[in-house]
Amino acid sequence: MGRLSTDQLRERVRGIVVTPGDDGYEEARKVHNAMIDRTPGVIVTCANAGDVMATVDYARENELDLAVRGGGHSVPGFGTCDDGVVADLSGMRGVRVDPVRRTARAEGGATWGDLNAATHAFGLATTGGIISTTGIGGLTLGGGIGYLARGLGLSCDNLISADVVTADGRMVVADEKQHQDLFWALRGGGGNFGAVTSFEYRLAPVKDVYGGPMFFELESAGTVLRAFQELIRDAPEEMGGFPAFQIAPPLPFVPEDRHGDTMALIVACWSGPLEEGPNAVKPFRDIAPVVAEHVGPMPYPALNSAFDALVPPGLQHYWKANFVTELTEDAIQAHLRHGPNIPTVNSALHIYPVSGACHRVPADATAYAYRDASFATVIAGMWPDPADNEANTAWVRDYYEATAPHSEEGGYINFMAGDDQSRIKANYRSHYDRLVEVKRAYDPGNLFHLNQNIKP
Known part of the structure; x- marks a missing residue:
């Protein structure tokens, strides 16, 4: 496939595409940690999963670094990069609660504040973090430790399914019945395996x-x-x-x-x-x-x-x-x-x-x-x-x-x-080799490498 131009990317996405020199670029490139000062070549504020798919395609086909940004709280600055592409999910923050099933589906750019506000109206909650401006994505993919963990388990223990854009630009649904290996890896393996555009959580009666x-x-x-x-x-x-x-x-x-x-x-x-x-x-x-x-x-x-x-x-x-x-x-x-x-x-x-x-x-x-x-x-x-x-x-x-x-x-x-x-293997212990196998299956080229990286 030929390389996509930035103009072609703009035509494919519903969200906003900014490059250096554009209005709004300086604000769009900021992340939570001011120690991180990077200048991406393209920032896409994605409006939907299709935008994420297009952004992944653009980064892969142009052989550019790809950063996926949810809440932007990554201390190492994994939500940005120099010269590469940022898929900014902050425009995707919708939350839909099913009070009968006691579940919530939240888009990948939602924060815990977004999720809590939606679920609290129904007297429900799930384990979140300690700071409400943290993105649900990064926290859940790394495990998810918070106030409710002793009673409800980690955030990832309450994950029912995830919509994931993989390195080849496909959208897959990972849960206990389909893409089980990917679902296993997402629950604690970080952002190594794709860009998660939607998380479905189990809720409990906590108001x-x-x-x-x-x-x-x-x-x-x-x-x-x-x-x-x-x-x-x-x-x-x-x-x-x-x-x-x-x-x-x-x-x-x-x-x-x-x-x-x-x-x-x-x-x-x-x-x-x-x-x-x-x-x-x-x-x-x-x-x-x-x-x-x-x-x-x-x-x-x-x-x-x-x-x-x-x-x-x-x-x-x-x-x-x-x-x-x-x-x-x-x-x-x-x-x-x-x-x-x-x-x-x-x-x-x-x-x-x-x-x-x-x-x-x-x-x-x-x-x-x-x-x-x-x-x-x-x-x-x-x-x-x-x-x-x-x-x-x-x-x-x-x-x-x-x-x-x-x-x-x-x-x-x-x-x-x-x-x-250097601590990656220690952080994953005996799970590391299995995570490498999942990485090879879903991201053999290591497109998703701006994270605590599991190399394929």
Whole structure:
């Protein structure tokens, strides 16, 4: 087939095609991480699956790099590239809920905020992330850790089917009955296998939750980490949340004289009967004296978006991560050395529990490889000033190097940095060889390589 010209691409798509020099190009090329400054040759804001198919064809036939952008939150900047093609799915954000079947079908550019708003109207939800502006696509394809994971499983565990544009420009439906190998790989294997234009999720009755953040003095951090591990181990699966290090933001419920102080934190999320919420959260509140809290009943979407303001577009981002089977005393001591040095109010250390329903899924049922891990740790460096890049990146790396010996070899691919490609096999463990076979079947030329890449 002959090469497609940009004019031919414009004729084929319903969405907007921009190239350098066009009006809107500078805005269209931006991604969430301001550390990533790339200049694609063509950006297609896709309006439908046909646009995605045309964009994939254009990139393949012109032998150009192809980036697929959903929410744009990829810390390594996989949603953009230099000189190549960006299939921007942000124009595809529709969500349709079937309240009888308790399912939702969402287009590939939807965010968790989009999905939550649509499902909440019916008193339903599925496991999303922690920031509502995150795209559903990247999060789900990498696994999908969030507040509801202990009770409902990962986002990928609730995936029923996916519409996928493969490297040859075809649209296929992957589910338990068709393209089963692809469906297996999509659930934890990242964006290696195609551009997903639609996700169908299983929903559960979750409307309002009881929870929110509780801040503790920094000297209580060790007690908080030890106690959280013990409490969450036996907690009902409706209890989600995580411990953290956080600089107290200037919020009304935080005493004004404590704004800017570094503290230990627990964010709780009880998704069981609302009237049981106070008793469910009490053991966590009682770990140590609480400096400030904003805990109570709230709509699930409110909790899922509570930290959005701390993570606006345009920050510098550098992250590191590992799975953890147990928070050993040595690991806790490493956290106590590095967590208090958190550099900005935007940065955070979160330790997400991935137990309960996550552990009941057989280890080989999906490509997500760490069913035996109890926690996913992320050291999320985020700050506004590029002048601080060297110092703050060093904080992330030093923290990671201190905790890695007390963690599993691999980490959650959604938290990986751009310099983590050497960890791919560790991240997928024994699933790696099977993932390579699926990659060879669906993308033998590695068109979809701007990701935590599984080489065919």
